[in-house]
Amino acid sequence: MSSDSQDVFAVRSAAILDEGLQRGQADALLAGIACAQRRAGRQVRGLVMIRTEGAVGCAGDMVLIDVHTLDEYLVSQPLGRGAAGCRADPQGFARASQVLRDAALQAPDLVICNRFGGLEAEGAGFTQELLTLMAAGLPLLTVVAPQHLAAWERFSGGTTMLAADAQAIEGWIEQALAAPEAS
Structure with a gap:
């Protein structure tokens, strides 16, 4: 890859640092950005997260919403109140990943991915879809928490x-x- 391609890659992909925000604020910010861009007449594709209202801590369902179709994808497993393990449902993420694969083919103005999280930091989750979007030079916006910042940078x-x-x-x-788009 030429240095010009690398420069375009860096300019056309960004992550919002989810630092010091209350739970769910980064998700709401990303959803608001998607809505504002659509109101401005831009084609936006991708996924944003919503969580069950009224749930304490991590107990609520995690649902990804397709910003274009509003289809919902449950991406959490019901492990029970005392569970300490990761509730992320790899099968739910696999179903939702189709939204990002479709976005790579549709070449919208902006692609939003709910976040680069623990699954992606371990090389799973949406890593393939994110790489495809970035390699295509599509404007990509995501969120990253401080604990995954080093993995995101790599x-x-x-x-x-x-x-x-x-x-x-x-x-x-x-x-x-x-x-300019990457060539």
Whole structure:
């Protein structure tokens, strides 16, 4: 890959750092960005997370929503109240991954992936779909928590990191859309 391609790759992919936000705020921010971009007439594809209201801690269902069709994908397993293990359901993520694979074929203005999380940090989850989107040069926006930041930087090659600020994110989107596509 040429250095020009690497520069485009870095400009057209970004992660919002989920640092110091209350649970669910990064998800709400990402969903708001998707809605704002669609209202602006842009084609947006991808997934955002919602969690069951009223659930304490990690006890609620985790559901991914397709930002285009509004289809829902349950991506958590009911392990019970006292469970300490990861509740992520790999089969749910596998079903939802079709949304990101379709986005790579549709080449929208912006692709949103709910987050680069624990599964992706371990090389699972949406890693293949994220790599495909990044290699295609599509503007890609995701969220990363501090504990997965080093894994994200290794995975992405050091793409843009954004504060959880709607104005900064909108500015990055404008810059990413103005950048030439990777060839």
